Amino acid sequence: MNQLQSMRVFVKVADLGSFVGAAGALDLSTAVVTRHVADLEARLGTRLLNRTTRRLSLTESGATYLERVRHILADLEGVEQMVVARNHEPVGTLRIVAPVVFGLHSLAPVVQSYAARYPDVVPDVTLADRHVDLVEEGFDVGILVARHMRSASIVTRRLTTGYMTVCATPAYLAQHGTPTRPEDLLRHSCLSRPAEQGGGEERVFKGPDREVRVRPTNAIAANNAEMLRQFTLLGMGVAILPSYLIGRDLTAGRLVRLLDGYTLPPIEITIAYPSRLHLPAKVRTFIDHLVEHFQPESASARDSRSAAQLRATVEASGSDDPTAREMTDHALESGGTTRRVTRAPRTRMAVSSQF
Structure with a gap:
C-alpha cells in the first residue's frame, strides 16, 4: 500500500482513537484503515x-513515530502548497530570450x-x-522570429x-541619386548582413x-x-532596416524612406514557450502582458473615444459654434474619426534584429 497514505491513516487513527472513526473521516472502509496500520x-x-x-492507545514506539510523522506530513503539505502557489501566483525567476536589437529598443x-x-x-x-532551443536552454518565454525557433515541443502564439x-541619408541620396525602383538598388552601395546570415539574399518587392x-x-x-543603422546614418549606403529601429530617424529627417510604392514581405513575430500543460502563472501573465502591450486597441475604438472626448470638450466649453458641433456629430456617426487624411499604419512592434 501507499506509505504516505498509510502514514496519514495512522495519524487519523491516533487522533480519533478509533479505526471506525478514522474510516468515517477518511471515507474508507474500516478494513482498509486496519490494513494501512498493519x-x-x-x-x-x-x-x-x-x-x-x-x-x-499508542505504544512508546507509536508515540515517537506519530510525532515525527506529523512533521513529515506537515512539511509535505507545505511543499505542495508552495508548488501550487507558484503555479497560480506569479512568483520566481522568469527567463526571457529575445533578439538583441528588439531587446535593446522594445523589450525594456x-x-x-x-x-x-x-x-x-x-x-x-x-x-x-542565434537559434534558440527554449527547452534545452531553460527559457520560460521567447520572443522570436519563426526561423529562430528550435524544438518540436514548444508552443507558439502570434504577437504582431x-x-x-529601405532607407538612406539625404546626403547619400544627394550624391548618388535616389532609387525609385528595386532594380536601382543594384547600382547603389547596400548595407546588409553577412552572406552566412542571409545577407545578399534575393529580395522580393511587391509593387x-x-x-x-x-x-x-x-x-x-x-x-x-544597430550597427547597420549606424553605417546608414554615416551615409555609407542604402539599408533595409526594421521600421521600429529607424522610426525616429525618419521623423527627424536623418534618414529618408525609399521605394514607397513597394513593400517587402512582412515578418511574423511570435511568442514561444515550452508547454501549455500546467503553465506557471509567471509565464501566463507575462504572455498576456506582452499581447496587451504590443497589440493596441483597434483604430475604430480609439477614434470613437477621441470623438467622444471632443464632444465633451465642446459641451464643457459652452460653445454655440454650430460648425464645431457638426464636426463632432459627424465624427461620432462615422465611427469616431474627424480626420480626412489617411496615413499608412505605424508598426508599434519590434522585429528581430535578423532580417
Whole structure:
C-alpha cells in the first residue's frame, strides 16, 4: 500500500482513537484503515498501537513515530502548497530570450511595466541573435522570429507583424541619386548582413503592378541591425532596416524612406514557450502582458473615444459654434474619426534584429 497514505491513516487513527472513526473521516472502509496500520507495523517491525476491545492507545514506539510523522506530513503539505502557489501566483525567476536589437529598443518598457505589476517575479533577460532551443536552454518565454525557433515541443502564439524599410541619408541620396525602383538598388552601395546570415539574399518587392526580385550586393556587412543603422546614418549606403529601429530617424529627417510604392514581405513575430500543460502563472501573465502591450486597441475604438472626448470638450466649453458641433456629430456617426487624411499604419512592434 501507499506509505504516505498509510502514514496519514495512522495519524487519523491516533487522533480519533478509533479505526471506525478514522474510516468515517477518511471515507474508507474500516478494513482498509486496519490494513494501512498493519502494513506500517509490518514495515517498521514494531507495534504502534495497543488494541483492546474498548480502546486504542499508542505504544512508546507509536508515540515517537506519530510525532515525527506529523512533521513529515506537515512539511509535505507545505511543499505542495508552495508548488501550487507558484503555479497560480506569479512568483520566481522568469527567463526571457529575445533578439538583441528588439531587446535593446522594445523589450525594456514591457519588462519594466510587468515587474511593477508583479513584484514577486524576477525577470532574467537574455538577448541573442542565434537559434534558440527554449527547452534545452531553460527559457520560460521567447520572443522570436519563426526561423529562430528550435524544438518540436514548444508552443507558439502570434504577437504582431513587423515591416522592413529601405532607407538612406539625404546626403547619400544627394550624391548618388535616389532609387525609385528595386532594380536601382543594384547600382547603389547596400548595407546588409553577412552572406552566412542571409545577407545578399534575393529580395522580393511587391509593387503596384508586379513582383520585383533583386539581389543587392553588399558594400558593407554587419551581423547586427544597430550597427547597420549606424553605417546608414554615416551615409555609407542604402539599408533595409526594421521600421521600429529607424522610426525616429525618419521623423527627424536623418534618414529618408525609399521605394514607397513597394513593400517587402512582412515578418511574423511570435511568442514561444515550452508547454501549455500546467503553465506557471509567471509565464501566463507575462504572455498576456506582452499581447496587451504590443497589440493596441483597434483604430475604430480609439477614434470613437477621441470623438467622444471632443464632444465633451465642446459641451464643457459652452460653445454655440454650430460648425464645431457638426464636426463632432459627424465624427461620432462615422465611427469616431474627424480626420480626412489617411496615413499608412505605424508598426508599434519590434522585429528581430535578423532580417
